[in-house]
Amino acid sequence: MEPESDPDRKEDPDPAPSSSSSSSPSPFELLPPDALHEIMGRLTLRPALAARAACRFLREALPPESLPPLRLLALRHPRHSPYTILVLDPSFASPLWLSIPLSFLPFPSPSPVASSPSLLLLWADTPPSRSLIVCNPLARAYRVLPPLGSAWSRHGTVLAAPGGAALVLTELAALSYTPGSPHWLKSPLNLPSKPRSPILMSGSIFTLCDIGSPWRSQWKLFSCSMNCLGGWTQLERHDWGDVFDILKRPRLIPGAGGNRILMIGGLRSSFAVDAPCSTVLILGLDLGTMEWDEFGRMPPEMYRCFAGVAGGSAGGNNKVKVFGGDGRVWFSGKRARGKLAMWEEDREVRKGGGGAWKWVDGVPGYTEGVYRGFVFDAGFTAMP
Template sequence: METSPIYLLPQDTLHQIFSGLPLRQIMVCRSVCKLFHQILTSSCFIDLIATRPPLPLLALRPPHHHHHRHQHLHLSSPQGIRVFDPDQDQWLRFTLDFLPFRSPHPVASSLGLVYLWADSPNSPEPNKSLVVCNPLTRQFRVLPQLGSAWSRHGSVLVDSANRVMVLTELAALYFSGTNQWLKFSSNLPSKPRSPILVSDSVYALCDVGSPWRSQWKLFSCTIANLKNSHTWTRLERHEWGDVFDILKRPRLVRGSGNRILMIGGLKSSFSLNASCSTILILRLDLDTLEWDEAGRMPLEMFKCFQESSKFKVFGGGQRVCFSAKRVGKLAMWDRCSTNVGK
């Protein structure tokens, strides 16, 4: 193998050859041999491809081991993240071995960047840092240090490399590229569910019901008002009717353009423990404040999720994925495809 003519080519020549490949082929070539991996992960080659637009990949969050007895298994296993390429209908795997941290746990992604909570390698005690990395270019940045309570109770919201928010019921931290977090009161009526950043505003679902019956409402606040400790606005219209009452365990996902998606199980009735007939995707146009139905899961597909009391939703834009325990499969709503579900 070492006598192959490719070993005689100058490194600059190899960089130019591989830089002409699509990003997907570059990722595949990294796993061919040690030479290709060394060439395609070098800083010189990374600089050549760093300006390319990100791929529309959907990342899977790996299992999070909370118990100490599982920690050695998590640390000794190869660090990596699995992503699905919906355009090619195939799975890819990025290694995270370039991160000098223990127990990296992805929590958000945007524009080709992945945000992770990770333990400092030099600290004997768990000391979480929020890290942003590009798995393709293998570059990373550590955001200013936060207390461990934020990693346990805060929801991480992102929409670009310089706009990050960690939101809880009582407080919010905002990072916009400076060397420090801005902290201000959030004063939400309850713990926010699936908050999202859209343009210059934050949207979240909050439960304003009683201990025995949930009642979800949509709240919003601009970043400027949040900095000034202004109260959140409850978004509601008489024309919306019972839009929040027909869904079980609703959650928000950012849609395409100036739209948000609300996803949940479609209740078969308004009784307290009503079963669900399918999973429904509703879409809110933030310009007109009008809801419409974006899609619903086919009944044959929903049978796989029917026995799971909880399911996870991730993605955004024109594609949303669904997963649940004991299902063993992913379902995807794909607005870009002629097939509504996969």
């Protein structure tokens, strides 16, 4: 990983100069094995990669498979450099923007769309068709999946499963790929409408579908197992009441811990069809108890930066994008130039929700247009 200030740098990010040219051993080589193991075990991925580049002794003391993953937010923009992917390390108090080189891929303008642990999925032109590429950008290794038609890349939603498996969902069908298979498996989707913001959690897919009329949306939650893509079940309980009716253009995002779904949308001021929104509301569904709770509301002064005008609707005509995972939600919009809004779930709160709102300033690159993103666990736990 490299600082964003040098996005087009193409040299190997993990050189390993030999320590044999030095006549005296490094201080690390003089440490007792237990002390060395204790020090190495405390390093996170970024300093561990820097240590591996220092000398051969540290490279051998830090094998890639032993390095812990680093949770990042990967951003994509249609006009961003085709040779890098822009990432944010949210673990720092102030924004730390980095770029991960993609110059090892022999394809023009690859477009990252999803990720699983250590692996990125990217669309790329592989004439005469379009294909998904699975790669580990830190290991500079990739594999081309069986080709797909351009219609799938234009209209399909890509989900990345662990180990290099992948799903592509459209309004009528789903394609699934298992590593080692020579082709994609096609299944009818059997949903009442096009799936909206599908997410993959613990081997199951959750999505929203609009079962209303052309004049009024009516959102419902559906789920199915990855092993049975046609077996969708509508999740609904009487005590949920009007939970789906109070939100405009809702989206799903995985919550913290893998046992909670977050649903984010504009909070309607009334149940009228054309009712304006007053703010953004975040609801959480506990998959153990199947109960909804309110987790957060965007502060009015922050919401005004996205709505722009009185009664505006975040997520509507102002082209606000909502993305994230693992209890963090980011918002980008044309009116909020050069920055993102972020909400982070309070992981100590078990019921009733809670979280903190803040601005993430200094987004590098273009100020026009709207960024989209997804969570990426960078590391060496999986290879294409």
